[in-house]
Amino acid sequence: MTDRREEQVGRWLFEGVEYATRSQMCAARRRRYVEHLEAGMNFTQAARAVGVSKRTGKVWRNGRKRSTGRNEKPSVDWYRSTVDIPRKISSRYLSQDERISIADWRKTGTGVREIARRLNRPASTVSRELARNTNPATGVYEPYRAQQMSADRLRRPKPAKVHTVPGLLDCIRSGLRAHWSPEQIAGRLRADFPDNDDMHVCTETIYQAIYVQARGELGKDVAKALRSGRASRRPHDQAGSRKPRFREPMVMISERPAEVEDRAIPGHWEGDLICGAANKSAIGTLVERTTRFTILLHLPDGHDAEHVQQAVIDKMRHLPRLLRNSLTWDQGSELALHKRISTALDMQVYFCDPHSPWQRGTNENTNGLLRQYFPKGTDLSVYPEDYLDAVAEELNDRPRKTLDYRKPSERMLELINAA
Template identity: 90%
Template sequence: MGRWVFDGVEYATRGEMCEARRRRYVELLNKGMNFTQAALAVGVSKRTGKVWRNGRTRATGRNEKPSVDWYRSTVDKPKRIDSRYLSQDERISIADWHRQGMGVREIAGRLGRAPSTISRELRRNANPATGMYGPYRAQQMSADRLKRPKTAKVHAVPGLLDYIRSGLKAHWSPEQIAGRLREDFPDNGDMHVCTETIYQAIYVQAKGELKKDIAKALRSGRARRRPHGQADSRKPRFREPMVMISQRPAEVEDRAVPGHWEGDLICGAANKSAIGTLVERTTRFTILLHLPDGHDAEHVQQAVIDKMQHLPRLLRNSLTWDQGSELALHKRISTALDMQVYFCDPHSPWQRGTNENTNGLLRQYFPKGTDLSIYPEDYLDAVAEELNDRPRKTLGYRKPSEKILELINAA
């Protein structure tokens, strides 16, 4: 076995030795050596040093990242870069297409970006020594510019922070403080700040004992900012994407086609127990789900599958539920029953009106505030059977059990 030695130190593997060589190369660059001098000092060619710094594109078309991080500054990098900035993959595409002679507008069109974005990218992030555009170097330079050590305005302008503190002690809201600053200092633009700037100043400082002071000063009583994300940028409700009720076929609305169900839970005392309810929209036929071990997503999805898997195929078209966490595993239901699951909009119980009405009827058997786990499955089946044997005005005083048998026999 060969001995891997560099700079008088023996390493167990060639990889460890090469890593030490690259670290030394970066140290020499940071001390002021140029590329050629640093490469010769660690025993590699200038070209190898360039590959270490910039990465390279193999003949196969595969892009290799730089193996040293010389361009990374000491400034903390943001953990997440917003999508409005160019990504590493986009910069690689820009470099490849620019090298092929493609114009700025064509590159912009392919990436869905403004031509000015591409033009500025090539101008700002090109290597000043060579004039060439390297995607990995450009990514480092962009990251360095994202987060700069900048003093907040409330600390940079004398007297501004004291004014804000005085306003808070007088129980003024940040909006009132911002408005009053413009009244008291109409000709001093440095003393004008927006409400958001004041909020940022408050919550950034709200640490340790200061949290108590902030909580007392603000009417909300909070020492931590409550997020105000836009509706379309909120985190999805479930891991598996939901299909919303707006995408449900029109045939479901007019109840002309059977096999479309609405589902929900009726809960017992302190929401510690529950019974699942399934109601077919056309016939009002009801199925009750026994949930003795809990009403979490695992137990609910299994109960739905167990009860509905024996139904004829024409009675398994869709299921509509609210956005309760008990249906987080809705994909399993769709797959096992070959039945589409739709979700209502938040706080819209009228979108499952048939089910809501049935739940009201069931409270005759299962009063609110009681423990629903005490009812055995055969009792739930008996209640469902009694409900399905009750004449309904909306069905012309036919029974749900009669209507559903007609459908099955006709099929």
């Protein structure tokens, strides 16, 4: 009996220390687990460090519900570890007052969607809050405990993974020297080390490591390695903080009258440029939405804002007032002087949304037809103005299916005679 007792005592080992009972050994393991969390490890790393699974660590922190209906309380008091540490939480997260309101309303039986409406929050936010932060021991949502749990989940200062895993940074450097992209490096690491999770990183982790090192040890080598040629991350401003496109404020296409969309009233035009080789030359195109009548702008001296606005004014000033209602353009810099066009022609200028060529569908279709006469990759400055006028005349004399096979020139002539 004594020999069996001594044999069993030797089995309860943890970190080189023998314990008399299994419960004492498990208690020491749980204490070490909490110490690792307080030291900055995440849940997965702390669980591995003490030799248990991530799921076991979750049970230690949150408790669990047995199929018999018996609830087990949490076995570690992790969420009390930073209760006295003040944390500044962004307004995008629920505040202490909001959590108190959620708890009060839940006690009165208020539904999740009604609580979300009162807080002006998405219903999913309230539902997720209740699911994550309800006390598993009591089944009750406790607002102060929930607030502390949320604070403890905030990002903790910890070393980057590329500096803690031996060999990982060398693999990343090797890939960059071979001109691999961060995405290719991340994918290759998973292929080369399928059973080693420590060597698996996402693309964003590699980017962060690169840009941090660009300020230190790698310096200009990073700019040479990345295809973008940048050694620092380019900020992506929010829509509300972007600078205006032009000095003069734009009138967007969303403010254009509905009558323009249905093509019921003539005199509404769409404009654009077709560019030549290396964007060094260009021809301006103007298309009337109702008749599909086309006008080409000769730009021999360049297609900057000064030359484009003058070409538009020179070509359109002789049109009857009936045919000068509006002009819709994309947000290209060539129309930065749009106010001059509006003033000289008494015609409103509207701008499309970024990357939305379908909002000028008639003009885009016409540009495609013009490529038969002005192929891509050629120098457009060699074409004289009389040739442009001849091309426009030929295009306007072509029967169009959308006009029941009538010609744009015929429809335009009818409108001018009516005016």
